[in-house]
Amino acid sequence: MRNYKEEYELWLDSPNLSQKEWEELKSIAGDEKEIESRFFAPLEFGTAGLRGTMKLGLHQMNVHVIRHATQAFANVIKAEGAEAMRNGIAICFDCRNNSELFAHEAACIMAANGIHVRIFDALRPTPELSFAVRHYGTTAGLNITASHNPKEYNGYKVYWSDGAQLPPQHAAAIAEQMNKIDIFRDFVTCDFDEAVADGRIEMIGAETDEAYLACVLGQAINKDVVASVADKLKIVYTPFHGAGHRLVPEALKRLGVTQLYPVPEQMVLDGNFPTVESPNPENPEGFYLAVDLAKKVGSDLIIGTDPDSDRIGVMVRDGEGYTSITGNQLGVLLLDYIINARREAGTLPENAGAVKSIVTTEMAKVVAETNGVHFEDTFTGFKFMAERVAEWEKAGTYKYIFAYEESYGYM
Structure with missing residues (x-):
């Protein structure tokens, strides 16, 4: 196995690097600590896939690591047989810097390997990817997201045919493939637009959204309850600049919520998350704009979703202010409601x-x-x-x- 200095030199000499990438690596030539942090080892592929900061290097998230992981993932899908390849993969991405680029790189690798690709035409919530995997009967799913982590991060989350993240045996198979193949030589790719034109890559969007929303709204137990408070219940919502910006408000409106107040500054898609230090709905301090709006409009309830919209934070009016409901508390409340409302x-x-x-x-x-x-x-x-x-x-x-x-x- 190469040490970090040898790996660094290998990357510097690779013809796969663009001039800009080469200059980035050359700029750290005298910084041993930085070189070691980027090249001491590959990112570890686990059941949740990959996650790291977006820099050039073996231990980072960049197009070369994306291609490497995707070729390994493609090899695992191909090993399942021709039907698995026809069923293909659904691909999604969030609002982060480079997420769409990474998703398109992955789509091209999959398509070049003969695996049918369905990719969303814009960012979507993570739960919709799981839905799409099951709805279309795909073999696998891929989401380019780092969830609620800081802006410097991105991730590569992988799913199997049940819509859940990979079971350990499939994650281990991908990790094994990554160890076998060369990051710069052992992959095949194609042009994205050409693959769309010839049908190897299929764009999905509004039709999938409608099917997903129908499924979400089908979970409602008693819409009459919503109707009974629709004119009184004021809800403030923030997507923290992320993927919930469109479908969460749409779902609430279709459910019958009429007094919905999105936080304008945070409805703007932005992978730099300029209005918060951390786009994590577990952190109450991120809700300061939502709290200000809630006080202004007299809202009783604040809802926030993280950048890939698979976590939800809630605040409720408490006297003159607002208090957070923890994940433990909200889960118990939801469970109690579901049991009694369904009974x-x-x-x-x-x-x-x-x-x-x-x-x-x-x-x-x-x-x-x-x-x-x-x-x-x-x-x-x-x-x-x-x-x-x-x-x-x-x-x-x-x-x-x-x-x-x-x-x-x-x-």
Whole structure:
């Protein structure tokens, strides 16, 4: 295995680098610490894929690492056979700098490998990617996002045919392929526009949005409740410059919410997240603009989603100010509501089951079991919850109604 100095020199000598990239690497020639941090090892490919800062180097997120990972991913899909290649992959991206570029690079690698690609025509929420994988019956999914991390980061999140992030065996197979193939030589690619023109890459958008929104709104238990408070309930919403900017307000409006107040400054798509230090809805300080707007319009509820719109933070009026509801608290409240509202509507299964991660509050288990709902824990991560739900479905034991973890994610 090459040391970081040898890796650095290898990159400097590569004809794959553009002049701008070569100049970036040349500019750090005298900085041993910086060279080591960029080249000491490859980014580790795990069940959540890759994540790193956007710089040139082996241990960074850049087009060369994207191509390398995607060729490895393509090899794993091809090993599944011709049908898996025809079913293909769905690709999504968020608002971050370079996200669309990385997504298009990945699409070109997949298409050149004979794998059919469906790629969104613009940024979309992460949950819609999982939906698209299942809706179109694709073999896999890919999302270019670093979720709620600082602006310097980007990521490469990978999904399998169930719409959940990769199970360990597939992640290990991709990591093995990455170790086998050369980052600069062992990949094939094509022109994006040509691949769109000949059908190898299929653009998806509005039609998928409509199917997704129909599915989301189909989860509503009692729309009459919304109608009864629609004229009174004022909701402030912020997407933190990210992928929830369009579909979250649209879903709320279609649900019947009439008093919705988006935060104007944060409805602007921007991968630099100029109005917040961290675009993480777990951090109350990021809601300062939303709180100001809520005070101005007299809102009772503030909702914020992270840049890829798979985490939600909530604040509620508390006297003269606003207080945050933690992920643990909101999960318990949602679980309690779902159980009781579905029981009242006559739609609660007799064998209802719910799931949480092992680091999430035990109060959820108490709420579930007190109401006669089966409850189980999994390791942290929705991929493990999805696996548990799939096991229930296959065995016919329990019918899943809700899953969540304390880090502000709900399913």
